[in-house]
Amino acid sequence: NAGVTQTPKFQVLKTGQSMTLQCAQDMNHEYMSWYRQDPGMGLRLIHYSVGAGITDQGEVPNGYNVSRSTTEDFPLRLLSAAPSQTSVYFCASSYVRDRTRFEQFFGPGTRLTVL
Amino acid sequence: GDSVTQMEGPVTLSEEAFLTINCTYTATGYPSLFWYVQYPGEGLQLLLKATKADDKGSNKGFEATYRKETTSFHLEKGSVQVSDSAVYFCAFYNFNKFYFGSGTKLNVKP
Numbered sequence: 001n002a003g004v005t006q007t008p009k010f011q012v013l014k015t016g017q018s019m020t021l022q023c024a025q026d027m028n029h030e031y032m033s034w035y036r037q038d039p040g041m042g043l044r045l046i047h048y049s050v051g052a053g054i055t056d057q058g059e060v061p062n063g064y065n066v067s068r069s070t071t072e073d074f075p076l077r078l079l080s081a082a083p084s085q086t087s088v089y090f091c092a093s094s095y096v097r098d099r100t101r102f103e104q105f106f107g108p109g110t111r112l113t114v115l
Numbered sequence: 116g117d118s119v120t121q122m123e124g125p126v127t128l129s130e131e132a133f134l135t136i137n138c139t140y141t142a143t144g145y146p147s148l149f150w151y152v153q154y155p156g157e158g159l160q161l162l163l164k165a166t167k168a169d170d171k172g173s174n175k176g177f178e179a180t181y182r183k184e185t186t187s188f189h190l191e192k193g194s195v196q197v198s199d200s201a202v203y204f205c206a207f208y209n210f211n212k213f214y215f216g217s218g219t220k221l222n223v224k225p
Binding site: 035040042048058059090092096102104108 | 147157164211213
């Protein structure tokens with residue numbers, strides 16, 4: 001198993017550009033989520049999905065879109081990049097049907113800089 | 116709203132010292148509680164978890180007990196090693212959402 005993979009590892013954008021951060025998992029997890037990590041603020045939930053075709057907003061969804069057309073993939077789209085979106089982005093997945101087995105597996109992260 | 120509060124760092128200890136990192140949470144219902152660890156340049160890894168009141172999670176010498184009466188989940192280790200140097204995050208899962216604390220950086224000196 002590759003686990004949770006993210007691409008790219010690093011990205012530099014100019015203000016106003018759009019891009020998609022890719023996330024994939026091969027563990028057949030229903031639950032997938034995106035976080036941003038900023039210094040001193042821990043991880044904040046952007047969007048999450050409890051299954052293919054189902055997505056919902058987290059704590060900081062503005063400026064980001066997601067879709068979940070397959071169980072494996074959960075891309076995050078930045079519509080019009082802003083310097084405030086400079087951050088490290090983590091994707092995670094989990095099996096959720098059994099509460100005692102709930103454990104999020106994290107990808108390695110994407111470091112995004114918006115100039 | 117739901118939130119996690121954990122002690123600020125950095126925490127600097129000598130090798131073999133006792134470690135406590137405090138964590139309290141605000142949540143409705145009965146959340147599952149977690150501690151995650153992040154080594155430099157890496158993603159988060161699950162360290163331990165507890166899913167109901169009075170459960171004790173443990174792993175690699177670390178322990179934490181789910182205290183519903185005080186809404187706390189403090190992380191402890193009896194004797195830290197240099198290799199434990201990392202950032203530790205307290206978190207809980209409730210109603211399809213994960214909430215993280217701001218992280219506590221631990222530096223262990225030889």
